Structures are given as C-alpha cells and as structure tokens.
Amino acid sequence: MDANDTAVFTYPRSLSRTPTHYCPGCLHGVAHRLVAEAIDALGVREKTVGICPVGCSVLAYKYFDCDMIEASHGRAPAVATGVKRARPDLVCFTYQGDGDLASIGMAEIIHAANRNEPITVIFYNNAIYGMTGGQMAPTTLVGMKTSTSPTGRDPIDRGAGYPIRMVELLNTLEGPVYLARQSLLSSADIFRARRVVQRAFSLQSKGFTFVEFVGTCPTNWGMAPVEAREWAQKRMIEVFPIGVFRDREAEAAKASAAKEA
Amino acid sequence: MDANDTAVFTYPRSLSRTPTHYCPGCLHGVAHRLVAEAIDALGVREKTVGICPVGCSVLAYKYFDCDMIEASHGRAPAVATGVKRARPDLVCFTYQGDGDLASIGMAEIIHAANRNEPITVIFYNNAIYGMTGGQMAPTTLVGMKTSTSPTGRDPIDRGAGYPIRMVELLNTLEGPVYLARQSLLSSADIFRARRVVQRAFSLQSKGFTFVEFVGTCPTNWGMAPVEAREWAQKRMIEVFPIGVFRDREAEAAKASAAKEA
Amino acid sequence: MANHIEIDRDRCKGCGLCVASCPRQIIELGRDINAKGYHFAVQVDPSRCIACQMCAVSCPDVAITVYRGRK
Amino acid sequence: MANHIEIDRDRCKGCGLCVASCPRQIIELGRDINAKGYHFAVQVDPSRCIACQMCAVSCPDVAITVYRGRK
Amino acid sequence: MQYEVIIAGFGGQGVMLIGQLLANAAMLQGSKTVWMPSYGPEMRGGTANCTVVVSDEDIGSPVVPRPGAAIVMNLPSMDKFEPLVVPGGLLVVNASLVARKAERTDLDVVYVECNRLAEEQVKSPRSANMIALGAYIGKTGAATPEIVKYAMAKKMVGKERFLEANKAALDLGIRLAQGEAG
Amino acid sequence: MQYEVIIAGFGGQGVMLIGQLLANAAMLQGSKTVWMPSYGPEMRGGTANCTVVVSDEDIGSPVVPRPGAAIVMNLPSMDKFEPLVVPGGLLVVNASLVARKAERTDLDVVYVECNRLAEEQVKSPRSANMIALGAYIGKTGAATPEIVKYAMAKKMVGKERFLEANKAALDLGIRLAQGEAG
Amino acid sequence: MGEKILMKGSEAIAEAAVRAGCKLFFGYPITPQNEVPEYMSKRLFEVGGQFVQAESEVAASNMCYGAAAVGHRVMTSSSSPGVTLKQEGLSYCAGSELPVVVVNVMRGGPGLGGIQPAQSDYFQATRPGHGDFRYIVIAPATIQEAVDLMMDAFDLADRYRNPVMVLADGLIGQMMEPVVFREDPPKEYDKSWACTGCAGREKNIVNSLYLDPKDLEDHNFHLFRKYDEVEKNEIRVEEYLMEDAEVALAAYGTTARICKTAIGLLRAQGFKVGLVRPITLWPFPYRTFRKVADRVRFVLDVEMSMGQMIQDVRLGVVERCPVHFYGRVGGMVPAPVEIVQQVQRLLAE
Amino acid sequence: MGEKILMKGSEAIAEAAVRAGCKLFFGYPITPQNEVPEYMSKRLFEVGGQFVQAESEVAASNMCYGAAAVGHRVMTSSSSPGVTLKQEGLSYCAGSELPVVVVNVMRGGPGLGGIQPAQSDYFQATRPGHGDFRYIVIAPATIQEAVDLMMDAFDLADRYRNPVMVLADGLIGQMMEPVVFREDPPKEYDKSWACTGCAGREKNIVNSLYLDPKDLEDHNFHLFRKYDEVEKNEIRVEEYLMEDAEVALAAYGTTARICKTAIGLLRAQGFKVGLVRPITLWPFPYRTFRKVADRVRFVLDVEMSMGQMIQDVRLGVVERCPVHFYGRVGGMVPAPVEIVQQVQRLLAE
Numbered sequence A, B: 001m002d003a004n005d006t007a008v009f010t011y012p013r014s015l016s017r018t019p020t021h022y023c024p025g026c027l028h029g030v031a032h033r034l035v036a037e038a039i040d041a042l043g044v045r046e047k048t049v050g051i052c053p054v055g056c057s058v059l060a061y062k063y064f065d066c067d068m069i070e071a072s073h074g075r076a077p078a079v080a081t082g083v084k085r086a087r088p089d090l091v092c093f094t095y096q097g098d099g100d101l102a103s104i105g106m107a108e109i110i111h112a113a114n115r116n117e118p119i120t121v122i123f124y125n126n127a128i129y130g131m132t133g134g135q136m137a138p139t140t141l142v143g144m145k146t147s148t149s150p151t152g153r154d155p156i157d158r159g160a161g162y163p164i165r166m167v168e169l170l171n172t173l174e175g176p177v178y179l180a181r182q183s184l185l186s187s188a189d190i191f192r193a194r195r196v197v198q199r200a201f202s203l204q205s206k207g208f209t210f211v212e213f214v215g216t217c218p219t220n221w222g223m224a225p226v227e228a229r230e231w232a233q234k235r236m237i238e239v240f241p242i243g244v245f246r247d248r249e250a251e252a253a254k255a256s257a258a259k260e261a
Numbered sequence C, D: 001m002a003n004h005i006e007i008d009r010d011r012c013k014g015c016g017l018c019v020a021s022c023p024r025q026i027i028e029l030g031r032d033i034n035a036k037g038y039h040f041a042v043q044v045d046p047s048r049c050i051a052c053q054m055c056a057v058s059c060p061d062v063a064i065t066v067y068r069g070r071k
Numbered sequence E, F: 001m002q003y004e005v006i007i008a009g010f011g012g013q014g015v016m017l018i019g020q021l022l023a024n025a026a027m028l029q030g031s032k033t034v035w036m037p038s039y040g041p042e043m044r045g046g047t048a049n050c051t052v053v054v055s056d057e058d059i060g061s062p063v064v065p066r067p068g069a070a071i072v073m074n075l076p077s078m079d080k081f082e083p084l085v086v087p088g089g090l091l092v093v094n095a096s097l098v099a100r101k102a103e104r105t106d107l108d109v110v111y112v113e114c115n116r117l118a119e120e121q122v123k124s125p126r127s128a129n130m131i132a133l134g135a136y137i138g139k140t141g142a143a144t145p146e147i148v149k150y151a152m153a154k155k156m157v158g159k160e161r162f163l164e165a166n167k168a169a170l171d172l173g174i175r176l177a178q179g180e181a182g
Numbered sequence G, H: 001m002g003e004k005i006l007m008k009g010s011e012a013i014a015e016a017a018v019r020a021g022c023k024l025f026f027g028y029p030i031t032p033q034n035e036v037p038e039y040m041s042k043r044l045f046e047v048g049g050q051f052v053q054a055e056s057e058v059a060a061s062n063m064c065y066g067a068a069a070v071g072h073r074v075m076t077s078s079s080s081p082g083v084t085l086k087q088e089g090l091s092y093c094a095g096s097e098l099p100v101v102v103v104n105v106m107r108g109g110p111g112l113g114g115i116q117p118a119q120s121d122y123f124q125a126t127r128p129g130h131g132d133f134r135y136i137v138i139a140p141a142t143i144q145e146a147v148d149l150m151m152d153a154f155d156l157a158d159r160y161r162n163p164v165m166v167l168a169d170g171l172i173g174q175m176m177e178p179v180v181f182r183e184d185p186p187k188e189y190d191k192s193w194a195c196t197g198c199a200g201r202e203k204n205i206v207n208s209l210y211l212d213p214k215d216l217e218d219h220n221f222h223l224f225r226k227y228d229e230v231e232k233n234e235i236r237v238e239e240y241l242m243e244d245a246e247v248a249l250a251a252y253g254t255t256a257r258i259c260k261t262a263i264g265l266l267r268a269q270g271f272k273v274g275l276v277r278p279i280t281l282w283p284f285p286y287r288t289f290r291k292v293a294d295r296v297r298f299v300l301d302v303e304m305s306m307g308q309m310i311q312d313v314r315l316g317v318v319e320r321c322p323v324h325f326y327g328r329v330g331g332m333v334p335a336p337v338e339i340v341q342q343v344q345r346l347l348a349e
C-alpha cells in the first residue's frame, strides 16, 4: 500500500467498531452502515439518539456510536415521539424489523406517521421473525414456509393474511414527509439506498421520514447469503416495489418551480 | 288507524326493545337499527354474535337482540377473530367507535382485515371520543375543538395529527372483500347506508367486510342534533368521502361478465 | 285508511331529526313532555303523509312506525 | 500505488457477498479461517481492481476498505 | 361545627356550580371544605348531584351518606335524597319542579319556587339555582352572603351581567329562607 | 445409578441429536432421563450444548453444574467443560477438532478422531457425532448399543441410508472406547 | 406559600406536576381521570411543554420512556385497565432505571368493570409486572396531599431513577378541596446518563436487556440494593390517634379519610380507636404495624377492594394480634357508619 | 395409558392441550416458548382446529376471549413480557368468567430482561392486573406433570369459568423428558352461557361491565365465592420427605427439582431436610406451611427471583419458625450445592 492512496470507502465514524452478532451475510449490517453513513454525512452524530427495537437488531445499541435507547417490542416510534417532544433539537431515528414494526407495532408506527413526528424510521424488512427463529412475519410472502407457516403462508385456507406493504399503507396518511422503499440486494441498490437514507435524515426536521429496506435473513430462510439476495431480488421486489413514494419537499420544490415557470 | 294499513316501517326484530342510553339525536341509534335490519333481512339473528366496543356503544349488548360479547377497548376485531375461528358457521359483527377502532385498536383492525377474517365491522365515526366526554379522536377534523385539543386540532404546531381515513387505509391491504363509507346524515343517506350494511353482511362469508358510518356526537360537539347533522354534512364528508371503495364480488362478477361478453 | 305514522312517545327523545327529515313538514315537537322529560314528536297533519319513511329511518330511537294506507 | 481493497480478516464472516458483487471477480473466500472460524475473503488480483466499491458497500460487516491509487 | 349538604337536580340546572360556589366561599372564610360530585356512567343526561362539606376541622369522609341538608332541584332528587337527610336536618325544595310536599315530618323543609321566582322576580331564569343556594345559606349560615358573593364575583369574571342577577337571586333566597319574603 | 453427560460442540455438529438419542435410548430401556439444551440468545451461530441425565430414580435437578462426563466436539467446548467434569469422570474428546490434550489428570479421557474416522472409515462425514456417542456408551454403559440403535431407527424413519452409517459409527465409537480399534 | 385555591383532584395533580417542572404529558383518555389530560392539553403549551394524546396506554407509557430517556421530567396518568396496559412499558422504565411519574386514578374491575372509585389496583401497583422490580407507590388522602406528593413524586423518581406511581381513586380525582402549591423551584438531579447526544462524552445507552444471565442477575441485585435504600429512607405513614388506641384501623387514600370520620364517631362513644395510614404503599410500613400490633386488640383493615393491602398488613402484624377485614368493592364506598358497626361487632365478639 | 415418548416441554404442553380437546391457539412468538406456537401451527390444522399467529400478545389474549366466549377450549402461551401485555385481556376473561388456559414460560426481567429461565412472574400470576380477581395458577416441575396439569388446566378453567395460568420456566419449556398422555376423553361442561347464536333461547351476553357499583360489587362477591370454592377444592401441594424433616425447603417448578437433588445430598450428610412444593400457586397451600412450621427449625424458600413466593410462605408460616430466602435471578439457575451450602450455613448459625 502507498500512503498516498486515498481511501475511498472507509469505516463510518458513527458505527462502533464492535463486531456484530449478525449471521454471515445478514443485511442488517449493510442497513446499519448506511444509517451511520447518513449520520456522518450530515455531521449530526453528537446530537443523534437512535432507538433500537426488539428483533435481531436489538443489540444495535452496541453498534451505533451515538446515544442509543432500547425500546420495547414494536414501540420504538412511541419512544421516539417521547424523545423528540422533549428534545426537538435532537436527531432521532428508529431501527425496526418487520415483526416489530408491522405486527405488534402497527398502531405505533401509523400514529407516529400521522402525527408527522420529526423522526426517521428505518424499517428492515426480511419477511420473517429473525431473532425468535423464523416465524411468519406480516411481510412474509404468500406460500413462504416459516416455522409458524409450515405449509407456506396461506391466506386462503389458513387465514394467515397477505404480505403487508408498509410504505403503501403509510402513504394514505397526510402526515409523512418522506416515504421510500429501497433494496439492499445488490451493490447498485445499496448505492441508491445510501442516497435515500441520507435524504430521509436530511428531511427529518420537516417531519416523519420512513425508509423501508428490503433485506434478507439467510439463516431463517435456509439459504446461503448470496442465494438469499438473489431469491429476494426475484421474489420480494415484485411484492415490495422499490421507489420513493413520497417526498413532500421535492414535490413542493417542483410545484413552486412550475409556478415560477 | 285501519287494521288493513300495512306497516311499511317497523321495529326490527334483531333490535331489543330496551331504550338506549344515547343522547337525543345521537346517530348511534340509527347505525344500530341498520345493523339489526341487515340481520333481519338475511334471517341470521339466531346465528349472529355481535361484539361491542368500549365507547358510547359499550352497552350495545343490551340493544341487539342476539348473542353479544363485550370486548376490551379496541380489540373487538381480535375477539371476532376468536369467535369466527372457533365457529366459522356463525355470523359475527363488531361495532366500534373511532377512538376504539382507529386509535387504540389500529393494529387489531388492520391485521383482522389483512387476514381477511370473515367478519363485518361497523365503524361509527363521530370524530370524537363520545363516552369519555369529548376528547380528540384520530378522525377529529383539523381545527376542531375538543377537550384535549382546546385550540382546535393542530397538526402543525401541536403535532396532533390529521384525521385518519380508515377505509382508505384498509384499501391498501389485499385481504378485505368489501370496504365502504356511508353517511347517516340524511334520510336519503340512511337508505343508501341500509343497502351497504346488508351488502356487507351478505358478503361476510367471503371475508372481511367493513362499513364506516359518518355519524355525529351532538353532545360533545355542543350542537343540536339537526345542526350536528348539517355540520357533519358540510365538514366531515369532504374529509371522509362516501362510497363503496371495494367490492371484490362485484368486481369478480363484472370481470367474468366482461369475459363472457 | 290513509298513510300515517305512529310515534312511540315514550321512546322519543325529542331530538327533532324526524322533524327536519319530513319532506311534508308534518312532524313537530309537541308541547307536552314524556316520562323521560322530552318534548316528544307528533305528526300534525297525517293526511299529507306520503309514507315515505324519511322520518322513520332518521329516528335514532326507532320511535316511528310508518303505515301505508289502502288506496 | 494502484487501486486495491483491504479486508479486515477478523471482521469478515466469509459470507461471500463481496465475492458475488465484484464486477472484476477478483475476490475469493480463502482456505484459511479466522479467529471466529470463518473462511475470510481475500482480494486475489488487486491489479485489476477499479476501486468501484461494489464489494465494500455490499459487505454487512464493513470489513472492506477501498483505496484509489494515484495515477 | 360541620355542615353537609347534597345538592341535586337535572344536568343543566347548575347544581354543581352552586356547590362549588359554596365550597369556594367556605374556603375563603377560612373553613375546611370538600366538594364532591357524583359522576355517572361515561355518558350524558340524567340527574347530577354533588356534596359539599364545610367544617371547622379537617374533613374525614367526603362521602356523606346521611347529610345534614339537601337542596333538591327536581322530583327525582327529592325522591332520592329526602329519605337520607338526618333527622332534624334541612331540606330545600325547588317547588317549581317538585310538585309534592316532603313526606318526612322530622325535617326543616323550605319550599322555594326557584324557577318561577328567577323568571318573574329576578328576570334571570338561569339564576334559579342561586335562589336555592341563598335559601340554604340563609337557613344554615354555612357561609355568609358577602363571602358567597365574593366567590361568585371571582368565578364569574367576564360575565358581569349575570353576576348582578345572581347576587339578587342569592339575596332573594336568603330572605325567603328567613321568612322575609314570599 | 445416575449418569450425567454434557455434550458440546459447534451448532452443526449434531450434539443436540446425540443427546436426544441417548435420552431416547435411556427411556426405552426403562431408565428415567432428562435432556436439557442450553439455549443461547435469540440468534444464531456459536456453540451449542446439552445435558443428558440417565438414572434409575426420579431425576431432580436437570441442571448439572458438575457432570460425570462430557463429550467435547470442538476446542471451545473442551475449554469450557473439561474443568467441570467431576474428579474421576469421563471426558470424550473429538481429537479431530481439539488439538490439545486434557489438562486434568484426574479424568478418564478418551481421544477419538471423530471427523477423520467418520470420513475415512465410515465414509459418512456427518456421522462423527455418532462415533463420539459410541465412545461414551462404550465407556459408561449408560445405554446399551442395541437400544441406542433401536432409538436411532425410530428417529431416522425415512432416512434409512444414513441409518446404517450411523450404526456403524456408533459401533466404531464403542470399539474405540473399549480399546478394540483405533 | 401560594394562594389557597379550590381545585379538583385531577386538575390539582396536573398543576402540581407542572409546578414540579414536568413539561411533558403523554396519556390516553379514561374515566375517572380525564381532567388530567384535558388540563395538560391546555396548560403544557402555555409553559413551553408538550402534550400528546397517545394512540393508546401502551404507546403513552413508551412515550414516557423516551422522554425520560433524554432526561426530562415526564408523567402519564390513567385508570385501572389503562394502567394494566402500561405495565410492560413501565417495566422497561424500571429495568432501564428511568424516572417516570404515573398517576393511577383507580376504578373497579376486573375487566371493564365500572367507573366508580376503587382500590383494587393495590396488587398491580405494589407487585407489578414481569421480572423483579418495584414502583415507589404513594397514596394521597386529600387533594392537598396529592399536590404535595406529586411534587415529591418527581423528586423520588429522579433520586432513585425509578417509576413512581401515585395511587389515587375516583374520589380523589373528582372531588375539590382547597390547595396551596409549594413555591420552591424543582430540584436538579444529575442526569448525565441521559441520551442527549454524545457531544463531548462517550455515548449513553438506555437499556433493559442483559442477554448474559450473570449480567442480568447483577442488574437485579443492583436494582434491589437501590430498593433497599428506598425502604430505608422513604417509608411514610401517618399514625392517627394511635397513642391510646385499643383498636387500629388500617387504610390508605380515601378510605383512610372515611376511617377518620368513623374514628370520630367511635371515640364519641368511648371506643379508643386509631388509624395507621400508609402513605407509601411501597415501601410499606411493616414496622409500624408490627409495633402497633403489640398494643391493640385487633387491626381492622378497610379497603375498597376484596382485600389486597391486608396481605401487607398481615406481613407486618404477623399474628401479634388478629387482623380483620372490611371491604367494599366495585365502586361502592364504605360509609363511616359501616366501619363503626364493624368495629363494634368485633369488639363485642 | 399411551406410549411413553420423549418430548420437549413446550411441545408436550402443546400436545397435551390438543389431547384435552383444545383446537384453538392464538399466540405471538417469544423465546423461550416458540415451540408451543410452532407445534400448534402444524398440529391444530391436522385435528381440524385453527392456529393464528396474532399480531401481538394483546390481540392473542383477546382472540382467546372471543373463542372462549363461544364455548370453545382455547389456549395461548407466552413468556414474561408478553404475559404482561396479555393481562388486560385476561382480566376481561376473569371478569366475564371465561375459561382460558395461559401458559407462561417465564424468563428474567424487568423490561426486556433476558431469555433464560426465571420465576419472577409469581406476583403477576398470583396477584394479577387491575380489579379483584385471580387466576388459578399451576406450576409443573416435570414434563410429565406439565402434561398432566395442562389437561387438568382445561378442566379447572371450564369448571370454574376462570383463566388458568400454567406457570413454567425456560427449563421446563426447553428440556425433554419421557411423557405419557392420558387417554381419557376431554370432559364435557355445561356451556349454555356461551354465545353460539340464540336459536331457541334468550340471547346470551358475555360481559365484564357493570356500571352500577352495586352490581359490580355483587359480581365481585360472586367471583370471590367462586374463588372460595377453588381454595376449598383445588389446593395441590407436594410434601417431599417431610415426615422427619427438621428443615423445610419451599420451592416450586424447576427450583423444586433442584431442591430435591440438594435434599438428597443433605440427607446423605445426615441432615433431615424436606421440601414443600406448592403445585397450585393460587390457591396457595398456606395451611401446609402453617402445619409444617411448627415442626421444623426453619423454612428456606428458594426461588429464581428476588423473593416473591416467600410472601405467601411467610403468610402461611406466620413466624412459627424463621423463613429464610435463597434466590438466583435473571436466568441464573441455582445449583444443588448452593442450596446445600445455604442450609448448612443456616443450621450452623
């Protein structure tokens, strides 16, 4: 190595050096890094409070190098509400899994979004309950086998329901400022996701910002990490389409540009 | 009176004769009657189980003349799930207010809808917590004064959120079979609402059916009943538009008719 | 006989919704009060009643029965 | 010097995502195992590296640093 | 000395208000006092009542199953509370809405046509409750008229035009109770 | 008589399985038995271990801080459990993955290259755990080979082709423990 | 000392919180305490605070968790069924050592029950939720005491970094009495543990998870050392006319007031009856009862429940004298005369 | 009697429920009891039943309420924090007198705590929620007993129309032992109160609301008359080697087994130690303790908690002898030798 080489990709400041407990190839790690990069990019590490959920990312308080609060299962948006109502000057994000956010925490996420709480929600959707060993999640695909849908999720004969699309659901509310879904399933997607997360954090002062990551759970899917990524690309993206569903600021900017023109 | 006169509007069989405790002009009474009429029309009184909420209609178990269960606040859809999983042959409806269904019970209604539980949900939206004395509800209009939004519901400066449109929210889910919103604010509306409720009950065996009634709370709005109806017509309907948002059976019928043609 | 309605005076809470709903404007809140202390509604001119049920469907207390007379 | 990456062998969990992500296919999982028992990734032909960061962004364990060489 | 009174009537008759006025007056004159509403099921309508205790000493039970006095503003309240007043106690009856006489003979009963007098003499129909309060303090001396008026004034800032009517109503009630008017 | 053994190794080595086989065999031979897993944090990876107790009498504590024997399938397990075995107890070591020798001198230690032997002799790399189990029962007699094989057969319905290999591995382990092979 | 004003219990409690420096309220309506959130929805914005009507009691308690985690004084209030729903969130507060003040204006149960005053949440207040932990539980008997104890509650919460529950009942919530608010400014507590952004220091973590059982055990031991401190320092109890008492009544809150009236009646008849009124329900004044038990003929425990505090009374008395029970439930409030009769009957036995 | 099979506690509990005629399970995943819902998700559809993974514990308990209200046997299971969330729904079950079986596989707390075995939900099991009510609480110590008690649990629930809580811990949930299932068919109970459609009868109402306090009081009295019946009929307790014991250990569940091993070791050393093991935690065998207390030098209460059951032990013993405590918490499981040492130390004192 040459001392003059420039490191173009380095370890983010806002991520602690503690190795994670995540399984090999689990994309929680990528999601964490993107959040840390966003915090670095905006230079807000010292005024950020993160809130971790109950789920595989329950130990995220070890991994982010900023003040961290461990919330009860599903209630991170309520905890974040408490944080921001007390300290509107802080930057606050929640990091939640699909069981946490879309099952037990459904009321909390919807109402925080509807109140337009100025927080950033990072939603890691791996279509399964990772931490408890692979039970069905609200986002589990139809037909997907899990430890509590042993014959595959069956909305017809077993009344197990359909995958819930959180971004689309939240998009019916007036509150949110920014709603996006991004995949972490390829490097190109991750580059895009990085911009999306940064956008979300940068709009936090305006109100509720939400980024859903389509991720994986190689372990509970019973797949190798690369295979899991490919499977998700093939199967999950059609159910959970990628995109920025709402960007109130961009819309406003466009509208005023149109007016001026 | 002439013994030969035909009674064209009579007291429904499925409504008990007990006078209600509702305030004069409160449209809970109309909503009750419509439900009872639907049960009568389908002839299912003897196999119907109704579930009442916590709210002004908490005593609905006295008013319907069929088996009734009193649920805990917001959880009627979960209770109904228990009922129908045990006894799919029964007809089961829940009757819920806006605080009950859209605030504390948000997770339960969304997940019951998503599982497409074969139940009929009757949602009485009066934009306020009636029973507890007029606090803000999730459906309270922006600017509307309540005992917990004394300066008017203020989503901007007080982060009190926006009125939540439950039908639109549920309409993002794959599960439901029938989703409609109807007003009880005039006789003509009530005639329409009658058909809608009957449609919902008749489709119950196919899955989740949901009727939102736009109603009133004269007492906590501080208005006379007629005035309340007029105010709601002017102010609520623009926020909560009337219509059948989804009718999977009708769509299927149309589609197959189109195919045949 | 003719079209008319019957109002169960003891169920009536005098809310006036039927009054406002009747296209013929033949319902009024009376002067008397019932056992519960409400000025109950009365049909003042049955002869003009068209048995349209507008009143009955709007009554939250299901106090109204509507009869269609035989022509 | 030239473009290249450095892989922190003790952070690496041998998941292979970087291997699959490299457009130049110059990363492999090695034969050796690290302290945690994983076959960690190695860059086998740095000279072909274009410093595109594809590997680094896809690494869940942030084990990769990417250097751009001076031309 | 301890005064206990239950004040009861329909929802809109202002029984809670006169209870609070009495309690406020008691406080202002240096007595101990408690005002306790009965709160019904979480819904509207029907009757309402409150209990006020005024005492020289710390007040124990705020619940007074058998009060020294009752002000009954309507018939259901009469039916309910007449039997509860302690023997020798006081019953202030709003004769405008309570058609019957007291059945008990061991009570000091004052009949006042509060609604009629409020309308006819005070020209303020909503002051009927104040006449009843006047009758009560006129009989018992639980609070002085001046202090009650002072409490009224404090409570009714911004509604001065009602204040005068209320003061007049109070005085009328006092006079009636003391047998000076009719 | 009471046998206690802790069986420990990496997640995929089948340590839980041989524990269950042993417990099943114990049950089938009429002994009392308990199988108890250590369940880690709600996440994957790392080491796993279970405890099996086999006894003539009702079994009290399922937790055995100091077992009579341990089967250690990898180094971390060796490090963790060698110190815990009771003096005079048995230690079965998978020498394929545990490079070092036992430090304690008061134990009966059996070194078996389970992985190598499974691959080379049994031609079934996944049967390494069965060799270890064989070694354990060969040494202790906690269950008879026949019953363990019967338990195997019951457990492996549908996987008959592995069954034979497993039986062979078990026998090999027994012979090794009894010093007949190597 | 400020002016004396006549206030409703719920509103006085709310105002006391504001004066104690609490600028954050998260709650959900439920009778009979709606005046607390209603008052706060007006008052807090005046003082630059925030009021949120939460979507549920579950959310409310977790909002408190968040606000407490950033070092702010915060409260919530509810009534019995709502408090049950808050238990998980409050258990997290206890586990994470967050100061939160919770007002429980009790009503009858179980289930939906009724809306009239009750004292049947004694168990869930003093032996709450899953895991080993305690709330500090204080039970006012007058509005003035409610005000004073509210202000103390915030101090206790901050001092011990633990939830404090103010256990009132529908009567205390609904009645009005004259009150005076203390004028001393809120005390300051070290909150360097709070999550306020890690500028110039290591990051802070607020957490109740300890995956290693040894760590969790140590954490439990730590909590209980703290609770030992609380037991040592914070027990409050009123002994009323106990000097010469031959019979002790045991009661808290409203019931204790009713007992005082009953004692007045009994003493007028020549019966020497006194009252032991726990003000802190946890820590409980076991010693007072033990001491008293040696002097009286019996203790009559009076509650608006089927008998909950009586277990603690018995644990205090340990059969040094008989402990009897008189309870009304479901919203029925015992009349003084009922207690009088009960004592007379027991004395006659 | 059926065949003996080796089963994991969680799965055996689930299978026992199925054999008791329970065809409905509503639950939400939580360690260490995930095998219960997982097993049920396979098994119940085989027997024509239904399994629903509820959106939360709150929903799960209310689904049970619904299924019980229509007269079906139903169960849910969870672990400590999840059970806290179920308390409101279960309080409604108790108030509405609905039979529901709840399995609580306890883990350490408070808050999120840990996932290792604990017994720190004793309080919330025996003194639950708001309002005056009880669960029948049974605590198995072996898998066989868990199976037997599960089957009894449904009978108790139906007989008394009340929730029954099976209080286990992570060890019972996770370990395997041989079990035999009883083969007797599920008993039938009168369920004419259930909401099954009002054909040919008056409508039925399932309800816990009583707005009139007198009605609610009467309802409470009714419930407690029922609880008196339970206390009279259903107390279960094991006395192990108590005939000659000079020291009594008090413990339930897994801890009791560990005590038995300790007793073996102690007796081998000549110490006459026995065990009183409550099997029903409510109703609690106070009398047994009272009786035992007169015969032993002391009672040593051993729990995986900071001391919860000890309050009931003390209420039973009432200082007829000293009651000592030994507890491990947060997932730490006491080793037999710790108990041995504890007893030796106390004897030496």
Ligand SMILES: Cc1ncc(C[n+]2csc(CCOP(=O)(O)OP(=O)(O)O)c2C)c(N)n1
Pocket (backbone or CB within 6 Å): A054, A055, A056, A057, A073, A096, A097, A098, A099, A100, A101, A124, A126, A128, A129, A130, A131, A132, A137, A217, H028, H029, H030, H031, H057, H081, H082, H085
């Ligand atoms: C109240 C409560 N219920 C249940 C649990 C158990 N639990 C822990 S994590 C988890 C689900 C995690 O799934 P998800 O949110 O999808 O996160 P992932 O592990 O997949 O990242 C559950 C149910 C708990 N800790 N608390």
Ligand SMILES: Cc1ncc(C[n+]2csc(CCOP(=O)(O)OP(=O)(O)O)c2C)c(N)n1
Pocket (backbone or CB within 6 Å): B054, B055, B056, B057, B073, B096, B097, B098, B099, B100, B101, B124, B126, B128, B129, B130, B131, B132, B137, B217, G028, G029, G030, G031, G057, G081, G082, G085
């Ligand atoms: C767990 C719980 N929280 C709160 C309450 C108090 N409560 C009773 S009714 C009600 C709201 C009723 O409002 P809504 O559902 O809109 O019905 P409405 O009275 O307007 O018909 C509330 C909050 C309760 N009984 N239980």
Ligand code: SF4
Pocket (backbone or CB within 6 Å): A021, A022, A023, A025, A026, A027, A028, A056, A126, A130, A131, A216, A217, A218, A219, A220, F043, F044
């Ligand atoms: S279990 Fe799944 S989600 Fe959890 S760390 Fe492993 S791969 Fe990731």
Ligand code: SF4
Pocket (backbone or CB within 6 Å): B021, B022, B023, B025, B026, B027, B028, B056, B126, B130, B131, B216, B217, B218, B219, B220, E043, E044
């Ligand atoms: S309070 Fe409102 S909703 Fe309730 S009965 Fe009265 S008018 Fe109807």
Ligand code: SF4
Pocket (backbone or CB within 6 Å): C004, C005, C021, C022, C023, C024, C025, C026, C027, C043, C048, C049, C050, C051, C052, C053, C054, C055, C056, C066
């Ligand atoms: S039926 Fe029609 S016309 Fe007759 S009274 Fe009623 S509303 Fe009027």
Ligand code: SF4
Pocket (backbone or CB within 6 Å): B025, C007, C011, C012, C013, C014, C015, C016, C017, C018, C019, C040, C041, C058, C059, C060, C061, C062, C063, C064
């Ligand atoms: S609508 Fe019904 S309740 Fe209202 S006034 Fe007419 S008859 Fe009476």
Ligand code: SF4
Pocket (backbone or CB within 6 Å): D004, D005, D021, D022, D023, D024, D025, D026, D027, D043, D048, D049, D050, D051, D052, D053, D054, D055, D056, D066
């Ligand atoms: S920087 Fe690009 S070319 Fe270089 S190793 Fe990584 S992926 Fe391959």
Ligand code: SF4
Pocket (backbone or CB within 6 Å): A025, D007, D011, D012, D013, D014, D015, D016, D017, D018, D019, D040, D041, D058, D059, D060, D061, D062, D063, D064
């Ligand atoms: S992506 Fe990271 S962890 Fe995975 S193999 Fe490559 S360097 Fe190792």
Ligand SMILES: [Mg+2]
Pocket (backbone or CB within 6 Å): A097, A098, A099, A124, A125, A126, A127, A128, A129, A130, A137
């Ligand atoms: Mg997940």
Ligand SMILES: [Mg+2]
Pocket (backbone or CB within 6 Å): B055, B097, B098, B099, B124, B125, B126, B127, B128, B129, B130, B137
């Ligand atoms: Mg409403």
